[in-house]
Structure formats: structure tokens, C-alpha cells
Amino acid sequence: METYSQIDYNRIAQAIAYLKVNFKQQPSLDDVAEHVNLSPFHFQRMFKEWAGVTPKKFLQYLSIEYAKSILKDKQATLFDAAYETGLSGTSRLHDLFINIEGMTPGEFKNGGEQLTINYSYAESPFGSLIVASTGKGICYMAFADDQNEALEALKNNFPNAQYHQLLDMIQQNALYIFTQDWSRINEIKLHLKGTAFQLKVWETLLKVPIGGLSTYATIAASINNPKASRAVGSAVGDNPVAFLIPCHRVIKSTGEFGQYHWGSSRKTAIIGWEAAKTTLGKV
Incomplete structure (x- = not known):
């Protein structure tokens, strides 16, 4: 229902x-x-x-020209600026920091048999979510248009883990990101399974500030691998944590928003929502 x-x-x-x-x-x-x-x-x-904002104002944030202007204004100094501000202030969610800890081989050996994972469902401005955590941090977040399918996708990542439907404090803290009271957010820790390359790409995505956009080529250049745009695209698509790792902020170099793992309309909605919030000075 x-x-x-x-x-x-x-x-x-x-x-x-x-x-x-x-x-x-x-x-x-x-x-x-x-x-x-x-x-x-x-x-x-x-x-x-x-x-x-009004639909008329929001419409401005959906145009390709808007996306091009954001890229033109911010692309050259995007990562330097984010790094210099510590990913905080108006270019990020106040004092919010998101840190990634890669899982050890033992933690996801044999399908995660050593892991205990709590999961719960929640609402966001962009639809229902499933969010899951280990004792070390968020390990999975995805839009859950169908809860059963979303749970199966989670279990496919860690087929031998022990699962409990439980909203814990790690999940609750992360979900505050969708509210306006970001003062309640503590440091968010992510506990992710990925290759060294994937983790590097995901860490780089965290440097793209809210309201900002980047391209696959820019991400590749920022990790000193300018010829790896295709591999970057694959890593972006494999992001296991919706919204917290902002893969929605990566668009085509033409300014078109492109595809998104959880639907292109949802990606467009998130980009417009973030642009509106940033413009209004609410972040």
C-alpha cells in the first residue's frame, strides 16, 4: 500500500x-x-x-542551460573548494561529514557470513527507502518502490549475513539528512564493500557539494586517472548508498542529466530540489 x-x-x-x-x-x-x-x-x-520554490522557478533548474552554467562556473575549482572547506559550511550540509570505511576481506567473505545487518524502511522526499547498517556504519541505502524487491537486492549483496528488521541509531542519524534540522546529524559513517578503485570514486563523489554538479571526466581527472571515464561511470552506477554518496550529481559533459540507477525522473527531482535549497540559503 x-x-x-x-x-x-x-x-x-x-x-x-x-x-x-x-x-x-x-x-x-x-x-x-x-x-x-x-x-x-x-x-x-x-x-x-x-x-x-514555485514550479516556475523549479523549471529553471531543470534546463540543460542551467546544468551547463553550473558546470562552467564550478567545474574548475569544485574539488579544491570542497577540500579547502572540509566539505562543510554552505557547500555541504553545515558540519556534516560522511566518511567511508571499506570492509575487510573477512567482513564480506563468503557472502558476508560474519556480518549482522539491521535494516528498516523510511520515507524521503523522493520516495520510500530501505536503509541497512552494520555495527560500523551504513552499508546500503536504496530507493524502495517495492519493499520486497529492495530487501532481496540488499540480501543479494550479502547473502549469508544475519538480518534483523530494526531501526538503529546509525540509520536514524543518516536519515536526518532528509530533514531541515541538520544540526541533529552527527558524523555519518559508511561501511562499504567495494574495490579500491570504487571506494576512491565514492570518496571523490562526497566532495561534490550540494547544489553542484560534475562529470565523469572530471571525476576521473580528480583521481589522477583521466582516461578512466568509463570505469568511473561503472563505479558511480555501482554506488550502494543512494543520496548519501551523491552519484546523482554526476551528469554528462553536455549538461544533460543522463541516467540514474533509481530512475532518471528521480535524479532530476533530486538535482532540482538541491539546487532550490541551495539557492534559498537553506543549506
């Missing part, structure tokens, strides 16, 4: 998909509201509650 949050997100997602296809025509509020079967007044109110 869909929750009210999921129903609202689905309507917003439909609206965003419509805007994404038709942004060159600059559709009116009435056009978009009619597309999602809501009155203009109700749709405007719902959209502003979700994004913090």
Missing part, C-alpha cells in the same frame, strides 16, 4: 517528468497541474512544500 508521502512524491515525479520533456515550451502552472490531475492552487501549494 502506498503511503501519503509516496503518493505525493509520485505526483511530483509525474510533474517533473512532464517539465523535463517540455521545458523548452515553458509550460504554465495550469498545464502542469492538469497533467497530474490537480487544481492549479493545490498543485502549486504541494510543489512549493516539497521543493521550497
Whole structure:
């Protein structure tokens, strides 16, 4: 059964998909509201509650020209600036730090038989989530449009681990990232299974500030492997932690948003939401 949050997100997602296809025509509020079967007044109110800006303003954040301008303005100094600020302040979520600890071979030997994993389901502005943790940190987060499928995907990563459906403090702390009260977030630790190359790419993604965008080529250059754009793309696609590791901020060099493991409309929604929040000075 869909929750009210999921129903609202689905309507917003439909609206965003419509805007994404038709942004060159600059559709009116009435056009978009009619597309999602809501009155203009109700749709405007719902959209502003979700994004913090009007649909008209949000439309600006969906255009390819906007993406190109962000890349042009920030690409050259993106990683240096993020590093110099310690990934904090307005370029990140206040004093939020996210650190990755790679699993040892023993921790995921034989399908994770030495791991005990807690998991739970939660709501976000972009739909339902499954989030899982070991005693050392978040090991998995994914959008869970179907809870059974999401759980099976988690178990495929660690088929021999011991599982408990339990919301623990590690998960709760990470989920604060979707609220406006980021002062409640402590340091978020991720406990991830990945190759040395994948972990390096995921750590680099954490340096892309909220409201910022990067490209596969830029990520490859930043890890001193400029010819590895294709391998970077694979590592980005294999990211096991939705949103916390911001693979949604990597787009094509043309400025087009491209594909996303959890759906291109969801990627567009997240990019627009982050851009709106940054512009409004809420981060």
C-alpha cells in the first residue's frame, strides 16, 4: 500500500517528468497541474512544500542551460573548494561529514557470513527507502518502490549475513539528512564493500557539494586517472548508498542529466530540489 508521502512524491515525479520533456515550451502552472490531475492552487501549494520554490522557478533548474552554467562556473575549482572547506559550511550540509570505511576481506567473505545487518524502511522526499547498517556504519541505502524487491537486492549483496528488521541509531542519524534540522546529524559513517578503485570514486563523489554538479571526466581527472571515464561511470552506477554518496550529481559533459540507477525522473527531482535549497540559503 502506498503511503501519503509516496503518493505525493509520485505526483511530483509525474510533474517533473512532464517539465523535463517540455521545458523548452515553458509550460504554465495550469498545464502542469492538469497533467497530474490537480487544481492549479493545490498543485502549486504541494510543489512549493516539497521543493521550497514555485514550479516556475523549479523549471529553471531543470534546463540543460542551467546544468551547463553550473558546470562552467564550478567545474574548475569544485574539488579544491570542497577540500579547502572540509566539505562543510554552505557547500555541504553545515558540519556534516560522511566518511567511508571499506570492509575487510573477512567482513564480506563468503557472502558476508560474519556480518549482522539491521535494516528498516523510511520515507524521503523522493520516495520510500530501505536503509541497512552494520555495527560500523551504513552499508546500503536504496530507493524502495517495492519493499520486497529492495530487501532481496540488499540480501543479494550479502547473502549469508544475519538480518534483523530494526531501526538503529546509525540509520536514524543518516536519515536526518532528509530533514531541515541538520544540526541533529552527527558524523555519518559508511561501511562499504567495494574495490579500491570504487571506494576512491565514492570518496571523490562526497566532495561534490550540494547544489553542484560534475562529470565523469572530471571525476576521473580528480583521481589522477583521466582516461578512466568509463570505469568511473561503472563505479558511480555501482554506488550502494543512494543520496548519501551523491552519484546523482554526476551528469554528462553536455549538461544533460543522463541516467540514474533509481530512475532518471528521480535524479532530476533530486538535482532540482538541491539546487532550490541551495539557492534559498537553506543549506
